[in-house]
Amino acid sequence: MVALGIAASIIQATKLVKSFGKSLAINQLDLQVPNGISGFVGRNGAGKTTTIGVLLGLLKPGGGEATVFGLDCWQDSFQIRRRLGVMHEINAYPGGFTAKRLLQHVARIYGVTQADQRIAQLLAEVGLADAKDKPIKAYSAGMTRRLGLAQALLSEPEFAILDEPTANIDPLGRIALLEKIKEMNKDHGTGFLISTHILSDLEKVCSWLSIIDGGRLVDQGSVTDLAAKYSANVYKIGVSEPAVFLAKLQELPIVKKAWIEGDNVFCQVQDPTVFYSEIPKIASNLNLQLKNFQHMVGTLEEIYTRTAGGT
Ligand SMILES: Nc1ncnc2c1ncn2[C@@H]1O[C@H](COP(=O)(O)OP(=O)(O)OP(=O)(O)O)[C@@H](O)[C@H]1O
Ligand SMILES: [Mg+2]
Incomplete structure (x- = not known):
């Protein structure tokens, strides 16, 4: 396992524990995520969404430590969330809204300045410029996830956590969305943690992977190191x-x-x-x-x- 220096980690968790009643969803999880594009990989029920909930300060950990930007995920969650972009696993957007109207609404919550200009730029970047006035209920799964990406990046966060951004999208659509994320990183320097259960998609865009199962870390490291270790x-x-x-x-x-x-x-x-x-x-x-x-x-x-x- 490759150890990162604390200074290099955006996200750091040590012996993190979270249980729901008697069931242990995260079990002594050690996690390190550097800046850049990182993947958070694990099959269904591995504990990805629960971990993300703890990182965002939405769930209180039962033990261990978790920090984002060096700030405590529970105590300093407000400060963390102001600096983070988030795409949740399940986004229930109001179907009658257009993308533009939804983003205007989110921009007001975040206090985004020159919102109309920023919204137009983002919608173009995620490839939704032509669909901006369509009601969201008429969007395909891929379009909805791209809208989620635009919403996560609206406040120009330095880092964004995306929970299953490629869920329910076909292989070509998944590649296209991940390419968008890569472009955002290249053009704006935004860092990403992307959770998914499809490793083969992620390793094409990520430079770091953290792999979990049963709430525990299986392995983590640079894609180059993991490729040498588990080569197919x-x-x-x-x-x-x-x-x-x-x-x-x-x-x-x-x-x-x-x-x-x-x-x-x-x-x-x-x-x-x-x-x-x-x-x-x-x-x-x-x-x-x-x-x-x-x-x-x-x-x-x-x-x-x-x-x-x-x-
Ligand atoms: N609110 C909850 N109450 C009880 N159990 C929960 C709750 N949330 C998650 N769990 C359990 O915790 C474990 C981890 O779930 P989690 O949703 O974090 O996994 P995941 O890796 O995100 O899975 P998926 O790929 O299906 O989204 C699972 O066993 C799940 O049933
Ligand atoms: Mg999940």
Whole structure:
């Protein structure tokens, strides 16, 4: 497990406990989340929403410590929430409202200045500019989650916690939403903690992952370190002409499976050592520009099993 310095952590929890009656939802949880884009991963019932509730000061912990920005989550929750953006797991928006009207309402609560300008900019950024005057009840699941992202970012928070932002969205829609989050981080420096049970989506945009199960930490660390530890020998390759590159990759005997997702080529290989030396050669022979190359973490189930958390 990689230890982060306290100063580098936005979120820090130590031996955190939260029970509901006799049932222990969070059990001695140790959590560290740096700035940047981080994933909070765990299957249904793992304790993600409960942890987020404690971090936001909505649930009082039964033991241990939790801080956000170095502030105590229970004592200083008002100060924390003023600086955080939040997308809750279940958002019940008034269906008759338009996106614009909803955001105007939220802007008044947060005291956002030059709200109309900020709302127009955000709606464009999340790809809802054309739908801003439609009633929310006519939105698809993906549109509603994008509206949730706009609402979370309205007050220009330095960090945002998003609980299952990709819930009920199809794979392409999930990638598109996560790409939006990546853009927001690049353009505005906003940090994110994104909770989900779909590890394979997250590792494409996150630089850090904290994985939990049964209310306990399973493992956490940089995506690079976790990929080396739990490798399924799956790689993501950014290249100037993905289709041309893919065709050549599929001819390699060491490549088990290769496919395109978004603008990237993914492939699973048998022998990573040979693969490492082949990739630059293929790109240069085809006169293609190799933009990035990323080793992917294995599946969540594999990680649970290998850490004996898969019971
Ligand atoms: N208000 C509550 N009362 C009783 N039990 C609760 C309550 N909230 C959560 N739990 C229990 O705590 C455990 C953790 O639930 P939690 O909602 O935090 O998980 P999660 O990781 O967010 O799951 P999901 O992926 O389904 O959203 C579960 O066993 C759940 O049943
Ligand atoms: Mg949840």
